[in-house]
Structure formats: C-alpha cells, structure tokens
Amino acid sequence: MRGTPTVLSLAAMQAALHVRAATVASEASMTMLGFGGSGAWWPYDLYQFPDDVRTNLSNLLFLDTGMGLTSYRYNIGGGGVNVSNPVRAPETFYVSNGTYDWNADASGRYFLYAAQEIGGDDMEITMFVNSAPAAMTLEHASCSSSFANGTGDWYGGYVADVLEHFLVDEGLSKISYVSPMNEPDNNFGPSPCGQEGMEVTQYQRAEMITGLYNALVDRGLEGEIGILADESSSLSRATSEYADWLPEVIDMVAHLVHHTYDFPTDDSYSSYAADVAERFPEKTTWMSEVCCSLGEADGTGRGWSGGYDPTIANALMWSGMVYQSILVAGEAHYDFWTLVSNGIGCDPLDDPTCTTTANADGWTDGVIYYDDDYATNGNYELYLTKHFWAYKHFGNFVKPGSPLYPITGTDSSLLNSTIVVGTPSGGAYNIISMNPTAEDVQLELVFSPCVAPTTAYRTSAEEDFAELNGTDVVEAGDQGWVLTVSAMSQMTFVFEKASC
Numbered sequence: 001m002r003g004t005p006t007v008l009s010l011a012a013m014q015a016a017l018h019v020r021a022a023t024v025a026s027e028a029s030m031t032m033l034g035f036g037g038s039g040a041w042w043p044y045d046l047y048q049f050p051d052d053v054r055t056n057l058s059n060l061l062f063l064d065t066g067m068g069l070t071s072y073r074y075n076i077g078g079g080g081v082n083v084s085n086p087v088r089a090p091e092t093f094y095v096s097n098g099t100y101d102w103n104a105d106a107s108g109r110y111f112l113y114a115a116q117e118i119g120g121d122d123m124e125i126t127m128f129v130n131s132a133p134a135a136m137t138l139e140h141a142s143c144s145s146s147f148a149n150g151t152g153d154w155y156g157g158y159v160a161d162v163l164e165h166f167l168v169d170e171g172l173s174k175i176s177y178v179s180p181m182n183e184p185d186n187n188f189g190p191s192p193c194g195q196e197g198m199e200v201t202q203y204q205r206a207e208m209i210t211g212l213y214n215a216l217v218d219r220g221l222e223g224e225i226g227i228l229a230d231e232s233s234s235l236s237r238a239t240s241e242y243a244d245w246l247p248e249v250i251d252m253v254a255h256l257v258h259h260t261y262d263f264p265t266d267d268s269y270s271s272y273a274a275d276v277a278e279r280f281p282e283k284t285t286w287m288s289e290v291c292c293s294l295g296e297a298d299g300t301g302r303g304w305s306g307g308y309d310p311t312i313a314n315a316l317m318w319s320g321m322v323y324q325s326i327l328v329a330g331e332a333h334y335d336f337w338t339l340v341s342n343g344i345g346c347d348p349l350d351d352p353t354c355t356t357t358a359n360a361d362g363w364t365d366g367v368i369y370y371d372d373d374y375a376t377n378g379n380y381e382l383y384l385t386k387h388f389w390a391y392k393h394f395g396n397f398v399k400p401g402s403p404l405y406p407i408t409g410t411d412s413s414l415l416n417s418t419i420v421v422g423t424p425s426g427g428a429y430n431i432i433s434m435n436p437t438a439e440d441v442q443l444e445l446v447f448s449p450c451v452a453p454t455t456a457y458r459t460s461a462e463e464d465f466a467e468l469n470g471t472d473v474v475e476a477g478d479q480g481w482v483l484t485v486s487a488m489s490q491m492t493f494v495f496e497k498a499s500c
C-alpha cells in the first residue's frame with residue numbers, strides 16, 4: 001500500500017517533531033520522608049569556629065534559606081580509644097555502667113541542639129553509633145574490635161540511657177530513630193585507626209537489636225524511637241546477610257537502612273528492593289550513607305574514590321544517585337554522608353579558585369567544606385560546592401509527607417531523573433529534574449488537575465539555585481505544559497493548582 005501520502009494534522013506534525021507528552025499519575029505511589037546527612041566528624045572542628053560562622057552553618061543546613069534538610073544523624077561517640085585522628089574520635093558519655101558524663105561531646109551536642117532548634121517541625125534526628133564504649137567491646141577499643149557476645153542488654157541499656165537523656169530529660173523531641181551499628185561489617189582496624197568502628201557479625205546482630213529494643217521498652221520509648229538497621233556498607237552485603245539475623249528481630253526494626261558503597265546499577269538496586277519487598281513486605285528501606293565518588297553527570301564512572309570534585313558535573317552525578325534511590329528502589333528517605341568536610345585537597349588562601357576546581361588530593365565527601373588549617377591561618381570561611389545547591393532542590397522542595405506521583409507514557413531521556421511531588425498541604429506540585437547532557441531537553445507533562453507554573457529554580461555551572469519566572473522555562477503544550485530543562489543543570493519547577 002505504498003504511494004498514498006499520509007496527511008498529518010498540524011498538531012500531529014508538531015507532536016512528531018516535538019516532545020511526547022507524559023502523564024503525571026493522579027494517585028501517588030509513595031509518600032516522601034526526609035533528606036539529610038551526618039554530623040560526623042566535622043562538629044569537632046566547626047565548634048571551634050566563631051559563633052556567627054557556626055550559626056551560619058546551622059542555617060545553611062537546616063533552614064530553607066539553606067538546604068532545609070529534614071534529617072540529621074548525630075553520632076553517639078565511643079570515646080575514640082585507639083583512634084589516632086582526634087577529629088574522628090568523638091567523646092563518649094559513658095563513664096561506667098549506669099554512670100554518664102552528660103557534658104561530654106560539647107561539639108557534637110552543639111549541632112544536635114541546632115538541628116532540634118533550627119530545624120523545622122518535620123526534622124527527624126537519628127542517633128547512630130560507630131562503636132560501643134571501649135569497656136564493652138571484645139578488644140576494649142573503639143575500633144579494630146568487635147561486639148562482645150553477651151553484652152546485648154548492657155549495650156542496649158547504655159544506648160537507651162543516652163536516648164532517654166536527650167529525648168526526655170533534655171527535651172530534644174525530634175529524636176526519632178536510633179541506629180546501633182553503623183557499618184557492622186567493618187572494624188576500621190588495625191590500630192591505630194583512622195576512625196571508630198566495631199564489627200558486629202550477622203550472627204550477633206539479633207542479640208544487639210533485642211537488647212536495645214528491650215531497653216527501650218523498659219523506658220517506655222519503643223513507640224517514640226524506631227530502630228534502624230543494619231547500615232551494611234553495600235546492598236550486596238545487606239541482602240546476603242539478612243537471613244542470618246533479621247527474621248528473628250524483624251518486629252523490633254522500624255526501617256531497613258543501608259549504604260550503597262557498591263554503587264549499584266539500576267538492575268541490582270531494583271533487585272535489592274524486590275528481594276526485601278518479598279521477604280519483609282512490611283518494611284521500607286532507605287539510604288543512610290554514601291559519599292566519595294567521581295564520575296560524569298550521566299552517572300558513568302561512578303565508584304568509591306578519593307578526589308575532590310566540586311563541579312556541576314559531579315553534583316549531577318550524585319543527584320542521579322538520589323533519583324535512582326527514589327525511582328528505581330522506591331526509597332523515600334535519603335541521607336548523604338558527612339554534610340561538612342575538610343577534604344578540600346588544596347589551600348584556599350594560597351589559591352582562592354581551588355575550592356571550585358577539581359583536584360586529586362581531596363575527597364568528595366561533603367557538600368560544605370572548610371579549611372583544614374583554620375586553627376593556624378584563621379580561615380573560617382565555609383565553601384559551598386555545587387552539591388550544596390543541587391541537594392537544596394530536594395531539601396527545599398521534597399518535604400516529609402510529600403506524595404510522589406509517577407510519570408508514565410514518555411520516552412524522554414529525563415524519565416530517570418525527574419520526580420513530581422505534591423506539597424504536603426496539596427496546593428502545589430514541585431517537579432525536580434536534572435539534565436546531564438550538553439543540550440536543553442524538553443518534557444511535556446499532563447496533569448489531571450488544572451495547574452499553572454509559578455516559579456522555577458536552576459543550578460548549573462553558572463547559577464546557584466537561581467530563581468526564574470516559571471513562564472521563562474515552561475510553556476503551554478498541545479496537551480500539557482512543556483518544561484525546558486537546561487543543559488547540565490538541575491531545576492525545580494513549581495506549579496500551583498489553578499482554575500481551568
């Protein structure tokens with residue numbers, strides 16, 4: 001039947017040339033929880049900074065004028081026995097069984113109180129542990145040592161005493177979770193060690209969780225504080241070890257949390273999620289720590305590595321990991337590792353441009369950096385990388401309680417890097433989208449209620465969360481609204497519900 005030319009309507013011709021419309025589902029697939037990161041180990045240094053800088057830092061972390069994070073992980077120190085780096089050796093409250101020094105860890109407590117006081121109503125604080133106090137561990141050290149069999153009740157009582165002190169006696173009402181073993185697969189030895197760490201084999205984890213849970217019950221706190229476990233370093237370890245401990249204590253664990261230092265492919269991340277959904281259907285999983293990857297904006301080259309890359313390319317690489325956790329694994333909560341870092345790898349007083357340039361000597365483990373030599377050179381500047389601005393899109397626009405609406409029906413390359421969330425109050429949609437390519441990309445979205453664009457925000461090589469008029473980057477399409485996501489940028493598009 002060749003020969004008869006097909007007559008396309010103007011609209012169809014435009015559609016063929018233009019983007020294909022994608023539909024925003026009217027039903028949410030999940031409810032988002034928090035975005036945050038850890039208070040380790042920078043509080044030791046930052047506590048020594050001038051008061052106005054400390055206040056500025058707290059605001060940058062916890063207010064919407066900054067990132068507006070809604071999750072903060074406080075590290076309950078183990079006393080740093082055999083840890084050689086004082087910055088990574090947080091003090092312990094433990095003096096002897098049942099006796100505590102609540103004045104210990106002034107630097108950690110300062111930022112813990114900041115999270116409570118400056119963070120919004122939806123802030124949730126997790127207290128996490130790298131190592132028990134040395135007295136309790138098998139080798140009597142805060143690293144290169146192990147959980148000692150038979151100490152579950154002792155250790156659980158100690159952790160519960162710390163939680164009760166801060167939640168009940170000190171009134172830090174935002175403490176919501178406890179994670180009793182951070183990376184139990186690693187003791188970070190040999191001594192002298194670079195950081196705290198206590199090995200807890202998979203055969204010991206049920207004893208530890210049971211001891212802690214019973215201690216929470218004794219104090220009437222089991223309904224207020226959820227236990228997170230087991231913070232395995234990688235997804236592959238988590239799944240291969242769950243069978244050895246989790247079924248015994250599944251009802252005592254609130255959420256299964258993991259790190260992703262194996263930098264999983266989409267396939268392995270989704271099979272992890274499917275495996276958990278099948279074996280432990282009542283439990284949700286989330287990301288509680290990752291850092292330290294180089295790689296390109298589109299995700300190629302990801303993997304554990306030294307090297308400081310503060311540029312938009314690496315910030316988008318990391319944003320791609322955030323989208324992956326949400327879209328591939330259906331995870332509603334995301335924590336990065338250390339929010340603030342001295343791994344800048346260069347001397348900013350010597351070369352002021354070095355903080356915005358990649359180098360091989362630093363680490364991409366923070367979103368805000370400071371000068372390691374502050375004590376001698378008096379440089380108290382805070383350096384924001386593109387990661388700070390990229391994460392601000394999530395922290396500002398995906399608040400706990402935000403419904404996530406799937407997008408279907410598009411073959412857009414942005415499908416794996418765009419999320420649509422409703423505001424918790426229901427009045428608006430926020431669309432966060434990143435474009436890791438060198439060309440602008442358009443995406444046409446069809447919403448079921450009538451909506452209208454208001455503002456938009458863009459982070460790119462040149463711009464840091466620049467505010468735009470929505471009409472500059474959104475236009476009416478044939479069926480919905482056409483969003484232009486600029487080359488090598490992350491953007492947020494705000495739509496309000498409107499009358500039709």
Ligand SMILES: *[C@@H]1O[C@H](CO)[C@@H](O)[C@H](O)[C@H]1NC(C)=O
Nearest residue numbers: 096097098151153154155157
């Ligand atoms: C710690 O003290 C409690 C009572 O306060 C006691 O039951 C427990 O046996 C003690 N544990 C150790 C290891 O001394």
Ligand SMILES: *[C@@H]1O[C@H](CO)[C@@H](O)[C@H](O)[C@H]1NC(C)=O
Nearest residue numbers: 082139140141143144145191
């Ligand atoms: C801690 O350090 C001391 C002194 O160097 C050493 O004797 C001990 O073996 C170390 N402990 C561990 C668990 O490595």
Ligand SMILES: *[C@@H]1O[C@H](CO)[C@@H](O)[C@H](O)[C@H]1NC(C)=O
Nearest residue numbers: 138148149150201202203204
């Ligand atoms: C501790 O208990 C676990 C679980 O029963 C066991 O596999 C392990 O061998 C014990 N470790 C020691 C040092 O006794």
Ligand SMILES: *[C@@H]1O[C@H](CO)[C@@H](O)[C@H](O)[C@H]1NC(C)=O
Nearest residue numbers: 052056057060381382383384
């Ligand atoms: C806070 O720190 C940021 C980053 O260094 C800086 O741009 C800003 O001016 C500081 N704000 C105040 C109030 O000091």
Ligand SMILES: *[C@@H]1O[C@H](CO)[C@@H](O)[C@H](O)[C@H]1NC(C)=O
Nearest residue numbers: 298299320321412413416417
């Ligand atoms: C998203 O999918 C595109 C192909 O459509 C691919 O090139 C890109 O690497 C993916 N990005 C991420 C962050 O996975």
Ligand SMILES: *[C@@H]1O[C@H](CO)[C@@H](O)[C@H](O)[C@H]1NC(C)=O
Nearest residue numbers: 453454455468469470471472
């Ligand atoms: C955005 O631009 C439109 C016209 O294009 C204008 O009506 C509207 O007031 C502008 N909004 C803001 C917030 O400036």
